[in-house]
Amino acid sequence: MKKLLLKVTGMTCDGCANSVKKALSNVDTVKDVNVDRKNDNVSLTYDEDKVEEAAIVHAIEKIGYKVNRDN
């Protein structure tokens, strides 16, 4: 499992944070999703052998938020 930290901008309320969390939870192998809306931080773990990081980023962008990779 690999840990991923992303900067996600555009989350203006707790509803947004929940939407992001839900979208990520639907991506295969993703777990331990944590959304810190105030700091635009989203962390999670996933299996890098089965899922591309791009698929995770896409899941967020698809519902309308911007992702900036934090390494």
Ligand SMILES: [Cu+2]
């Ligand atoms: Cu919102």
